[in-house]
Each structure stands twice: as structure tokens, then as C-alpha cells.
Amino acid sequence: MQATIEVSGLRKRFGRTPALDGMSFTVQPGQVTGFVGPNGAGKSTTMRVILGLDAAEEGYALVGGRPYASLRTPLRHIGALLDAAALQPSRSARNHLLWLAHSQGLGVRRVDEVLEQVGLTSAARRKAGGFSLGMRQRLGIAAALLGDPPVLMLDEPVNGLDPEGIVWIRGFLRSLAAEGRAVLVSSHLMSELQDAADHLVVVGRGRVITDTSVADLIAATSNGRVTLRTTAGEPAMSALAHAGAIVTVTGRDTLLVSGLPGERVVALLNANAVPFSEVSAHRATLEEAYLELTRDAVEFRGETR
Amino acid sequence: MTTTVNRSGPGGPARLLRAEWTKFRTVRAWVVAMTAGSLVIVLLGLSSASGSHASCDGGPTEAVCPAVPVGPGGEAVEDKFYFVHRTLAGDGSITVRATSMTGQIRKPDVTPGVRNVVSGLVPWAKAGVMVKQSTRQGSAYAALMVTGAHGVRMQHDFTHDVAGRPGGVSEDSPRWLRLTRSGDTLTGYESTDGTDWAEVGTARLSGLPARVEIGLFAASPGDLTVTRGDLGGSVSAVRFTEATAVFDRVDLEGETSGGAWRNDDIGVTEAPDGSPHHPGRASESGGTFSVTGVGDIAPSIEGQTVERTLTGVLTGLIVVIVVAVTSVTAEYRRGLIRTTLIAVPRRGRMLVAKALTIGTVTFAAGLVATAITLTFGTRILRANGNYILPVSWLTEVRVVVGTAALLAVAAVLALALGALFRRSVGGVITAIVLTVVPHVLATTSVLPDTAARWLLRLTPAAGFAIQQSIPEYAHVLGHYAPIAGFYPLAPWAGFAVLAGYAALALGLAVVRLRRRDA
Known part of the structure; x- marks a missing residue:
């Protein structure tokens, strides 16, 4: 099983507004790839296309070399966190993971393992509706880890977390990448990815602006x-x-x-x-580099909206 | 990777069903509501049974109602006629010529208190020849007869009816009737001239003893009038009638007991003073017999039915609908549907697994409820003196299991509507309008019978036909309307209509789920 995500030539429009305009990139194993761009750049849409939730008009997306719809137990191939609030409030955290586990042919033992991994064991039997945003994020990450997948994809996982949570998540993502997994993390704020991402896919207006390692990007901006x-x-x-x-x-x-x-x-x-x-x-900040790169995209967005 | 994942496990469909079952059972509100739905069915059924008392007027005191005769097939029967008969040992036959059939019908009084009787025959007035196991009510028989409006018929054991030639009887066009017994087999023949005979039908009365009663009979069922009620619906009334037939050329073959013909007013009702009420009569003069009878020889459809105990099903169904719709719309409301579709990208299978789960849960809950309610409800009704029309255990099982299946399929329909609307309110209202409302309109005094029948043919409420335990008999005039518990479609045909709606809605929901971005 390849630990990769491959996105090629995705095009999609919502009404007359193009959401994806030839989005292409590859996520490699063993590193954290930041998926960065302003709001509306097509990050979430791309992720939904990768997960088979949205259909692209053109192009394709592969997970481990296979289209998502062909995966019989997809959570064993890719773990995703899209919306941490997507929970049945009256169902306990453990039971939320349990039905997901059952859908993948996994048992309750695996549920308890991932609960332990994200530090939710003590809250496992509490109703998810009473969880704080940070706990929901942890629960969402536990769900993503359930199938022990070689690929992880998280949409804005840092959003709304307290500083302690941000530190925890950064460390967690790095350790997952260190295990050889491909980790794709989206954010609309480059600063959130500082010290977390090894590689960056910077997008704007539905396509990739830059696909580069963090070191190269900073060096290019620092310009010696x-x-x-x-x-x-x-x-x-x-x-x-x-x-x-x-x-x-x-x-x-x-x-x-x-x-x-x-x-x-x-x-x-x-x-x-x-x-x-x-x-x-002289070391440029990631933020500086990002602002320079996405200036055009932001301006374009301002004109069309 | 740090952890190992057990790769073995159940196959695809089993995985999906297990996941959906886990989803259902881990939301306490759904489990509680489904249990409450079952309890509603049981409690409403048993409490309505407890509140239903019946007794028969036995003069100054209330008395236990007389036993209703039961036919050879186990069904309740009306076995009331005037019988002029002799005992036949072994094989033999009877041949007669019917030359006249007349009668009286009591119509609604024009002047209050003054009986308004007109001459005429009700359509199923019947007179002819009969071989009967004994004079006991409900015993096996076969009869060949002329009728008020349905020509010559051969009937046996109450529920069987075969048509001969149409037309009535008069001096100018008499009918010859012949019934032969050969072992268990009885064969009826008719003729217009006594020489050319046509077979009408045969009946096998297995276990018929060697000695049977053979002779002439007449009966005339009550006149049924159905009028529109003041608030829509209909009101039915039954009034006294009698029929008189004249027979000559009576020829009895075989070893008959010597002596005269015996007359028996089988099943005649007695007035409080012990005298017969509306008695029949017969006379003989020079080989010409005149027989007058009141009553009918037919299955009885008067009485409570076993499904009357299941009155709570309609309320239970509303609870089931709410749970079924919510089990899918809750996922849309929270965005959880995306998590589900990420875990199970094959959307059609996911929705079918969801439908199967809610269907199975509803079926199990419904089965427990209907089995308890019908078993104990009928006991309570009987203990309170109510007469319940007997049905075979197979029919009872069909009513119990069928009602549970009705709830299950309605739950699938509701779930599919929830998936189509993606909103609880729209889904619940549509499901109730499709299943509960037509049934309520059709079985309460709101709509004319015709409109009620169409509702129960065309809407998913047709499925309630699965509850009907007493069939409609073509040879018994009755008020076969939804308000009286008779559905226009056969039990499984009605159920199929509901199932068709559920399948259609589920199909549309799958198509919509597949086509749209989640």
C-alpha cells in the first residue's frame, strides 16, 4: 500500500464560480505536508474530492494509488478529519468510534487503543455533545487513526485550539510522519504550520501556486x-x-x-x-513567504466576490 | 506503524449492518422511543380490550351469549334454515322440481310502529336439496339450490360456492335439482325438463358418516341496507326476510329410514318466553312440498376480529416513523453523513444497510408487541364476554407477523423519505400523510365507502390489509367496507403496495444520495 495522495488536474465549479481549476499535487510519505491557501482557495473541496464526497468534473484523485470509491475499508487506507463537530451529541465518544470501527471490520480493542493515543480514555463514555472543541478535535483525530492508515488528512485541525492543544497537535503530526505516514494538513494561516510542516502545497484560486519544501521556500525568500x-x-x-x-x-x-x-x-x-x-x-518567516506568494490569489478573490 | 490492526472480520454487507446497528443502539433516545412504540401498541390494545364488555339479554338478567356454531373449516358460521328431511344410509340421491320461489322482506317502517313488509326475495335467498351430516348446526353439508338473484348454485361446508345456470324459478320455467351421494363425493345436477341434466359441481365431504340427513331446505338471509351517515361514512342495517319454495316430483333413491319426513327449524332463535322467533314452516299436499325458511347457511362475519386488539398499531406507527426519519436526518443535521460516507463510500449499500437495520429493529419490536397484544387482548375480550370470530393459527400468525412487517416496511419508507428530504419535519409529515392519515380517513366515518376503498388501494396505507383476518365472501352479502374492517385488496396484495412505495422511495433516495455531492 503506497502512503500517498495523488491529485491530478481536478476541475470543479459551483455554479459559475470555479472552485478547482486544475489542482494537481502529490503528498509523499514520511513528512507533514501543509496545504495552505486563503479561505476559498479550494482546500476543503480538494479534500472532499479525495474522499469521494464531492465529484470533480475533470481530473482524478488517488489514495495509495487507488480511487477512493474503490476502497472497501477506506479508513484502513486514509484517515481524515474534516469537521470535528460532526457528531451525534447523545452518543458517547467510545460509541462514536465503535460504529466507525465496525464499519471497517475492526473491534472494540482498536477503539480503546486510539482513545488512549489521543488522551481521551477518561472521557470515553461521556456524551460527545458535551465535549469542548479541543476534545472534539482529539476525537476526530482518534477516528482518523482508527484504521491505522498510512495516509492522514486533516482539515484545519488547529482551528480553535488553545495554545496547549496547538503544541500537542504539532507534535502529534510530526510523530505520525516520523512513523512513515503521509500527512496532509490544511490551514489558511501559514504561521500555524511553522515548525510542523516539512513540505508545502500553497494554493490559490483552485490551483497550486507553489509545491516546495519548507526549507527551499524560506531559502528562496531569504535569497542568501x-x-x-x-x-x-x-x-x-x-x-x-x-x-x-x-x-x-x-x-x-x-x-x-x-x-x-x-x-x-x-x-x-x-x-x-x-x-x-x-x-x-537573514531568515525570512514562513508568513512573509506565504504572503508574497498568495498576494495575487487574494486580490483575485477580492475582485470576484 | 505502531499498532497492528486485525485484518480479519465480517464481510462487507455484514460490516455495514453491524455499523448501522451500533449507530442505532448507541443513541438512547432511539432505543427508548422504539421501546415506547412497542409499549404503546401493547397498552392501547390491552386497555381497549379491557374496556370492551358484551353480554346477551336473557330476559330479566344478562346472560352469557349462546355459542356460535363453527363450520368444518373452523370458521364461525350461520346455520339457520328450515329442513324437511329423512335419514339416508349409504349412497343415494334426491331429485326435485322447484316450481316457485317467493318471499317477504321487511323494509324500513314508513309509519313508525307499523311493519312495512313487501313481497320479494333477497339476492341470496336459497332453497333446494341438501345432504347434511346431521341436524347439528355447523355440521358438514352439500346443497344444490335456486337463489333469489344468483341462479342455481352448488354450495358446501359454508365457504364453498359454485355457480350453475343463471335465472330464477317460476311455474313456466321450473328447475330440476338433483344431488347424489357416492361415498364422500356429492354431485349436483340441474335440468330444465328432468331429462337433460347438467353437472353443476362436486363436493368432497371427507369423513362423512354412512347415515346422513337428506331433504329439502329453504333459508333467507336478512336484508342488508347501507345508507350514508350524516357525517359521511355509512350505516348498515339488517332486516327480517323469509323465502318460500315449492317443490314437486320429489324422488328419493337409496336406503332411507321408513316413516314420514321430519321437519326441523335448524338454529331457530327463541324469544324470551321460549317460543320460536320468526319460525320457518313446511307443508306437504299430494307430493307437493312448500318450505319456508328464515336465516342463512354461510360463514358468519358478525363479531369481533382478532385484529381489533391491534388498535394501538396506528399510534405505534407514528412513533416508529419519527425514529426512522430521525435516524437518518440526524446525520444530515450534524454533518455526520459525511463521516458515514467517508467510512462507507458505497452510498447505495450504506443507505440499504440503514434501511435494513431500522426495518429489522422495528420488526423485532413490533413482533413482540403484536404477539403479546393479540394473545392477551383476545383473552381479555373473551373473558369480558365478547365473541371473537375464530380464525386458524396460520391466520393469527399472518396477522401478528404481518403487522410487525407492516411497521418495519413503513419504517423503511419513512427512513427513505427522511433521506430524500434531509429534514426531520418534512420526512415525518410526509410519512404520516402517506401511511397513517389515509387509514384514519378510510376507517372512520369521514369518507364514502368508495373513496375509502380507493385510498386503501392507492396509498401505502393499503398495507394494513395484512391485518384482515376474516375474508370477504362473494356468496355472503355484507358491508365489506374499510370501516367494517374489510380492505379492498387481499392481505399480501395490500402489503405489496406498501412494500412497493418503500422500495420506490428507497430507490429515489439512493439515486439522490449517489448523484449529489455530500
Whole structure:
């Protein structure tokens, strides 16, 4: 069983509004893939198409190489959390998982295992209707884990969680990926994925804008720039400019150097006996990168709505 | 991966059914409501049985009602006629010529207190020749007869009726009738001239003793009038009639006991002073017999039926409908339907599993309720002096199991409507309008009989026909209307109409579920 999601050329419109416009990407095993884009970019629709809930007009989506509808016990292939509030309020957490387990040919033992895994054992026999949002998210994740699937897909799992819950979920997702699973996590806020995602699929207007690793994206945005802290601004600027760098003053005692790697900057400053207190690679935030990428998509959305 | 998952387990359909059953039983409100529905059926049935008392007027004091005779087939019968007979030992035959048939009918009084009697015959007035096991009411018989409006008939053992030639009897066109006995087999013949004979039919009366009673008879059932009630519906009344037939050329063959013909007014009712009420009579003069009879030789449809105990089913059905509709609309309301469809992408199978689950649960709950109610309800009714028309155990099983199946199929219909509407209110109202409302309209004094019959043919309420324990007899004039417990369709035909609606609704719901994004 391949631990992948493959989405290719999905197109779908709701009325005259295109929701998916050639959405294509692949989710690889062993890492957390962030599925990012502004609200309305087509993230949820894509997930519903992957799960066979919505039909695409064109294109296809495969889970472990197979269309969802062909899976006889789908929860053993992919675990999904779409809407944590989708519960029968009078049914207990354990019974909610029990009917799902029975639908996949699984027993009550597996139910107790996943309850333990998400830390809901003590609340297992309580009515799900009385659960806090955080507990519902945990219950939804327990349901996703029920079939021990190689692929996990979670729609906005961080939404509405308290800081403690956010930390828990990040760690949990990382550990699932570390076990070799493919994990796709959607969010409309890039900052939520900071420190959680290894790979990013950035979408806007129903199609993929960027499909890249987090490291590459940050490097591309950082663009090899170096921050230099020195009290000797003048000599530093002349020495570096002489070597071909573009130097900008960004503050009192700080310069932004581009066009030279950090080691060359240090070597040049030493050779010219320019004193400095700090040389560091400039690191763009994920948020910065994301805002730059999705600016067009957001503007487009503003025009059509 | 850290955990191992047991890959073995039940196959696809069994998995789906188990999941849906788990879903149902883990919502306490549904389990409680379904149990309450059963209890409603039992409690309403038993309490209405407890409240129903009957006794017969025995002069100054109330008395136990006289036993109703039972025919060879176990059904309640009316066996009341005037019999002029002799005893026949072994095989033999009787041949007569009927030359006249006349009668009297009491019509509604024009002047209050003054009997308004007109001459005439009711359609099923009957007179002719008969071989009967004994003069005991309900004993086996075969008879060949002329009738008021249905020509020559051969009837036996109350429920069997075969038509001969049509037409009445008069001096100008007499009818010859012949009934022969050969062992267990009785054969009827008719003729217009006494020479050319045509066979009307044969009857096998198994276990007929060697000595039987053979002779002439006359009977005339009460005149049934059905009038429209003031508030719609209908009112039926039965009035006294009698029929007189004249026979000559009586020829008896075989070993008959010597001596004269004996006259018996079989089953005559007695007035409080012990004298016969509306007696029959007979006279003989020069080989010409005149026989006058009152009553009928036919299955009885007067009395309580076993299904009368199941009056609570209609209320129970409303509870079942609410549970069935809610069990599917609750998923739409919470968005849980998406979780279900993610777990079971084959949507049609999912909905069918849901329908099977609610159907099975309803059937089980309904079966317990109907079995208890019918068993104890009929006991209570009998203990209170009510007469219940006897039916075979097979019929009782059909009523009990059929009513449970009726509830189950109606639950499937309701669930399918819930899936189509995706809203509780719309689903519940539509299901009630389709199943409960037509039955209420048809069986209460609201609609004319014709409209009531059409409702019970065309709507899912036709399924209630499965409860009818006493059949409609073509040779017994009765008020066979829904208000009297008679359905226009046969039990399983009516049930099939309901099942058809359920299948159609479920099919539409599957198509809609498959076509639309969830």
C-alpha cells in the first residue's frame, strides 16, 4: 500500500464560480505536508474530492494509488478529519468510534487503543455533545487513526485550539510522519504550520501556486541575504561593495548584505580589519513567504466576490 | 506503524449492518422511543380490550351469549334454515322440481310502529336439496339450490360456492335439482325438463358418516341496507326476510329410514318466553312440498376480529416513523453523513444497510408487541364476554407477523423519505400523510365507502390489509367496507403496495444520495 495522495488536474465549479481549476499535487510519505491557501482557495473541496464526497468534473484523485470509491475499508487506507463537530451529541465518544470501527471490520480493542493515543480514555463514555472543541478535535483525530492508515488528512485541525492543544497537535503530526505516514494538513494561516510542516502545497484560486519544501521556500525568500551588525558602518559598506555586494542600511548598526555568502562577508571584514559584533544569515518567516506568494490569489478573490 | 490492526472480520454487507446497528443502539433516545412504540401498541390494545364488555339479554338478567356454531373449516358460521328431511344410509340421491320461489322482506317502517313488509326475495335467498351430516348446526353439508338473484348454485361446508345456470324459478320455467351421494363425493345436477341434466359441481365431504340427513331446505338471509351517515361514512342495517319454495316430483333413491319426513327449524332463535322467533314452516299436499325458511347457511362475519386488539398499531406507527426519519436526518443535521460516507463510500449499500437495520429493529419490536397484544387482548375480550370470530393459527400468525412487517416496511419508507428530504419535519409529515392519515380517513366515518376503498388501494396505507383476518365472501352479502374492517385488496396484495412505495422511495433516495455531492 503506497502512503500517498495523488491529485491530478481536478476541475470543479459551483455554479459559475470555479472552485478547482486544475489542482494537481502529490503528498509523499514520511513528512507533514501543509496545504495552505486563503479561505476559498479550494482546500476543503480538494479534500472532499479525495474522499469521494464531492465529484470533480475533470481530473482524478488517488489514495495509495487507488480511487477512493474503490476502497472497501477506506479508513484502513486514509484517515481524515474534516469537521470535528460532526457528531451525534447523545452518543458517547467510545460509541462514536465503535460504529466507525465496525464499519471497517475492526473491534472494540482498536477503539480503546486510539482513545488512549489521543488522551481521551477518561472521557470515553461521556456524551460527545458535551465535549469542548479541543476534545472534539482529539476525537476526530482518534477516528482518523482508527484504521491505522498510512495516509492522514486533516482539515484545519488547529482551528480553535488553545495554545496547549496547538503544541500537542504539532507534535502529534510530526510523530505520525516520523512513523512513515503521509500527512496532509490544511490551514489558511501559514504561521500555524511553522515548525510542523516539512513540505508545502500553497494554493490559490483552485490551483497550486507553489509545491516546495519548507526549507527551499524560506531559502528562496531569504535569497542568501546576510544581516551584519557593526558600529563601523562606513568601512564595512565600502569593503563589501568593493567585492560586489549590495548593501542596505536597515537600522542603526545593522546592514543587510546581499550577493555574498556569509563566509565571504566574514573573510572580507577580517581582511579589512572592520570590527563587527554579529554576522547572520537573514531568515525570512514562513508568513512573509506565504504572503508574497498568495498576494495575487487574494486580490483575485477580492475582485470576484 | 505502531499498532497492528486485525485484518480479519465480517464481510462487507455484514460490516455495514453491524455499523448501522451500533449507530442505532448507541443513541438512547432511539432505543427508548422504539421501546415506547412497542409499549404503546401493547397498552392501547390491552386497555381497549379491557374496556370492551358484551353480554346477551336473557330476559330479566344478562346472560352469557349462546355459542356460535363453527363450520368444518373452523370458521364461525350461520346455520339457520328450515329442513324437511329423512335419514339416508349409504349412497343415494334426491331429485326435485322447484316450481316457485317467493318471499317477504321487511323494509324500513314508513309509519313508525307499523311493519312495512313487501313481497320479494333477497339476492341470496336459497332453497333446494341438501345432504347434511346431521341436524347439528355447523355440521358438514352439500346443497344444490335456486337463489333469489344468483341462479342455481352448488354450495358446501359454508365457504364453498359454485355457480350453475343463471335465472330464477317460476311455474313456466321450473328447475330440476338433483344431488347424489357416492361415498364422500356429492354431485349436483340441474335440468330444465328432468331429462337433460347438467353437472353443476362436486363436493368432497371427507369423513362423512354412512347415515346422513337428506331433504329439502329453504333459508333467507336478512336484508342488508347501507345508507350514508350524516357525517359521511355509512350505516348498515339488517332486516327480517323469509323465502318460500315449492317443490314437486320429489324422488328419493337409496336406503332411507321408513316413516314420514321430519321437519326441523335448524338454529331457530327463541324469544324470551321460549317460543320460536320468526319460525320457518313446511307443508306437504299430494307430493307437493312448500318450505319456508328464515336465516342463512354461510360463514358468519358478525363479531369481533382478532385484529381489533391491534388498535394501538396506528399510534405505534407514528412513533416508529419519527425514529426512522430521525435516524437518518440526524446525520444530515450534524454533518455526520459525511463521516458515514467517508467510512462507507458505497452510498447505495450504506443507505440499504440503514434501511435494513431500522426495518429489522422495528420488526423485532413490533413482533413482540403484536404477539403479546393479540394473545392477551383476545383473552381479555373473551373473558369480558365478547365473541371473537375464530380464525386458524396460520391466520393469527399472518396477522401478528404481518403487522410487525407492516411497521418495519413503513419504517423503511419513512427512513427513505427522511433521506430524500434531509429534514426531520418534512420526512415525518410526509410519512404520516402517506401511511397513517389515509387509514384514519378510510376507517372512520369521514369518507364514502368508495373513496375509502380507493385510498386503501392507492396509498401505502393499503398495507394494513395484512391485518384482515376474516375474508370477504362473494356468496355472503355484507358491508365489506374499510370501516367494517374489510380492505379492498387481499392481505399480501395490500402489503405489496406498501412494500412497493418503500422500495420506490428507497430507490429515489439512493439515486439522490449517489448523484449529489455530500
